[in-house]
Amino acid sequence: MMNACIVGFGAIGPVHAEVLSNLKSAKLYAVCDIDKSRADKAAQQYNAKAYYNFDECLNDKNIDVIHICTPHYLHYEMSCKALEHGKKVVVEKPAVMTKDELEKIFSEYNVENIYPVVQNRKNICIEELKRIASSDKSIGKPIGVKGILTWSRGASYYNAADWRGKKATEGGGVLINQAVHTLDLMMYFMGAAKEVSASMHNCSLQGIIEVEDTIDAYIKYESGATGIFYATNAYCKNSSVQLEFEFENRSFKYVEGMLISNGEVICSDSQEFKGKDYWGNGHAKALYDYYENKDRFSLADIKDTMNAMFAIYESAQNGKSVIV
């Protein structure tokens, strides 16, 4: 049995708590939030300890795993401190917020002890596509990928939490926060990027956020494949992410929880987990695999995604293509 502590009990912390409370190999032992009422309420609900200061969690020897569900600018520092105190880390996206943090964490820490929450990789359709891509040689090599996210985030979303919408605390806008999972799935199948060319805009939230609400990128992969990526928070609703994966001899579409090939639905995602459906429903599977199956991604598995993301931001910022 591993004792888990959730740090940050805002929108996503409770999703982790709900999943943890249904696992056999994990116990929700503590909850930490600087908002005392949130920590107390959660502690009471889950019969857990309440902490209001992260350092207290670090010094509690009963805690084995720290789930970092705090704003982006705290992920790097909290992950490093947790590792220094001998804890394992489950960290929400983005695992780190800057390229500098990415480089430092790889050079100074054992990143195998960091489990990044990339729950969309655990969707049934994505696991099935991974199985096909790695076992069915007849489909040929990957040659192209398309990822499109069109969601809606207005002033009320940004005003609900101080850290959102600011470069220093969110690290960017729609890419680093909402569309990083879409980019991650593109990278999961295409491998490392070689060069990116990108642009970004604030179309709908001028005066409300200082980061982008819309971003696009053209990605050249080391394999020779190419990718098109588009993400916006300026749509009228949260519609399903659309992904297309092109292999030499076969195409796959992933949309609305269905994997489609040759005009046929070949796989559907589970509807068991009651998360917001446009987030995907993979948190339950991601945490189940971590604790029960010991089937764990590490930070090394998402390095290509993080490198591509920082290169896209650099290119969009400078207006020039960037070698990754």
Ligand SMILES: NC(=O)c1ccc[n+]([C@@H]2O[C@H](COP(=O)([O-])OP(=O)(O)OC[C@H]3O[C@@H](n4cnc5c(N)ncnc54)[C@H](O)[C@@H]3O)[C@@H](O)[C@H]2O)c1
């Ligand atoms: N994987 C997903 O699909 C998914 C979905 C939503 C959010 N997230 C991620 O989860 C993280 C949190 O997002 P959110 O929307 O829940 O944010 P939020 O603002 O709703 O909640 C953050 C919580 O952290 C607490 N907090 C802030 N500083 C703290 C500190 N020093 N110590 C302890 N607690 C502190 C806040 O009081 C708040 O309760 C972000 O990284 C976000 O990108 C991931």
